[in-house]
Amino acid sequence: xxxxxxxxxxxxxxxxxxxxxxxxxxxGAFAQAVxxxxxxxxxxxxxxxxxxxxxxxxxxxxxxxxxxxxxAIHRWAPxxxxxxxxxxxxxxxxxxxxxxxxxxxxxxxxxAGLVELxxxxxxxxxxxxxxxxxxxxxxx
Amino acid sequence: MLDIDELKTKFLxxxxxxxxLVIDADNLLMVAQMSGETRPEFIDPSRDDFHxxxxxxxxxxxxxxLPIHFPSLGGIPMDGGKAVTCLQPVKPGVPLTGRTHLHxxxxxxxxxxxxxxxxxxxxxxxxxxxxLATSDSRxxxxxxxxxxxxx
Numbered sequence: 001x002x003x004x005x006x007x008x009x010x011x012x013x014x015x016x017x018x019x020x021x022x023x024x025x026x027x028g029a030f031a032q033a034v035x036x037x038x039x040x041x042x043x044x045x046x047x048x049x050x051x052x053x054x055x056x057x058x059x060x061x062x063x064x065x066x067x068x069x070x071x072a073i074h075r076w077a078p079x080x081x082x083x084x085x086x087x088x089x090x091x092x093x094x095x096x097x098x099x100x101x102x103x104x105x106x107x108x109x110x111x112a113g114l115v116e117l118x119x120x121x122x123x124x125x126x127x128x129x130x131x132x133x134x135x136x137x138x139x140x
Numbered sequence: 141m142l143d144i145d146e147l148k149t150k151f152l153x154x155x156x157x158x159x160x161l162v163i164d165a166d167n168l169l170m171v172a173q174m175s176g177e178t179r180p181e182f183i184d185p186s187r188d189d190f191h192x193x194x195x196x197x198x199x200x201x202x203x204x205x206l207p208i209h210f211p212s213l214g215g216i217p218m219d220g221g222k223a224v225t226c227l228q229p230v231k232p233g234v235p236l237t238g239r240t241h242l243h244x245x246x247x248x249x250x251x252x253x254x255x256x257x258x259x260x261x262x263x264x265x266x267x268x269x270x271x272l273a274t275s276d277s278r279x280x281x282x283x284x285x286x287x288x289x290x291x
Contacts, residue, residue: 018176026174033170034199062219067175067195074179085194086223088278132221 003077006113006138009105015076015117017101020068022060027095030064044095055092060099062089065130069119072101073136080115080136087119087132098124106133113140141254141283142211147245156207157240161200161264163192165232171196181229191229197273198222202240202262205279210242213256214284220257223276230264230272238262243276247283254283 001016003009024045031037031044042049043059050058066087073082093099100122107116114137121130165185172182172193181189205217230236243261247254258279264272 020176021174029170030174033167033174034196035201036199063195063198063222064175066198066222066224067171067177067193070194071172071176071178074177074182078179082194082226084223084225086221086276088221089219132223 002075003138004079006108006110006115006140009108009115009138011105011108013105015072015103015105017072017103018075020099020101022093022095022097022099024058024095027058027060027064030067031061034061034063036061047096056094058095060093060095062087062093062130065089065093065099065121066132068099068101068121069103069130069132070134072103073117073134076103077115077136077138080138083114083135083137085119085132085134087130089130091127091129093121093123093129099129100124100126103134110140113138142213142256144245144247144256147211151207151210151242152245153241153243154207155239155241157202157204157238159201159203159238159240161236161238162234163196163230163232163236165190168192168196168232171199185232189229191231194224194226197224197226197230197264197275198277200238200262200264200275201277202238202260204240205260206258207242213281215282217258217279217281220278220280222278225274227274228266228270228272235267236272237265237267239265250282252282256281256283 028045102120240262244259
């Protein structure tokens with residue numbers, strides 16, 4: 001289900017999300033595009049090299065998790081504008097492992113056309129790795 | 141342990157870095173695609189309204205992470221999170237300027253000692269001086285007792 005206007009939004013609704021691609025090919029391409037390719041020591045591209053540097057494995061960049069969450073919001077609200085997004089990187093999210101996105105409507109200001117959303121990215125063990133909030137503007 | 145109030149007095153709101161940027165359209169597209177983005181304004185570079193996703197804006201970095209003479213807190217800084225405020229579309233291929241200041245400093249007591257949080261805020265402007273977006277980078281440092289030398 002998608003929403004177009006603020007009146008379409010229901011308080012407490014959990015958005016339908018998607019299964020993000022956390023493969024090494026994807027995390028590596030993302031890291032390269034934001035300038036974190038060279039000198040990252042395999043942090044986003046190579047499990048073995050990442051483990052040698054003390055990490056639990058190659059990682060999904062934190063801002064890539066932010067990207068998963070904003071993409072989920074954009075799919076739900078194809079005309080909405082994300083005015084603000086704040087994500088806390090609580091613990092590492094590993095590449096090549098599935099992750100679950102959760103986006104929930106926590107407040108609606110019908111007069112201003114604003115929606116507040118709670119955000120979470122969990123790993124397969126249901127542990128929260130990234131959490132945050134977003135503010136979305138929709139037409140009134 | 142360093143006095144957080146003293147650090148705030150000395151360093152808060154002090155602009156410590158300015159960087160000129162021109163964003164590459166291919167990189168915007170790649171970040172949007174790898175994030176699972178489906179909206180055309182983020183994945184179709186031929187459109188007039190093609191622009192950066194919030195995650196790309198969050199990746200824009202200052203040349204320096206902290207002001208010169210900011211004291212060392214001992215531990216290794218970790219990326220604690222990012223926040224982005226979008227005011228106007230951030231488009232590729234045009235000159236932009238990022239100005240960075242220390243927006244907040246605070247501490248939390250953890251089980252293994254004090255954690256110091258530093259929020260570096262980059263404000264992104266176009267050539268006419270219009271403020272397009274703001275990107276906050278939250279650094280977390282587990283403080284080592286006795287470390288108080290300059291960075």
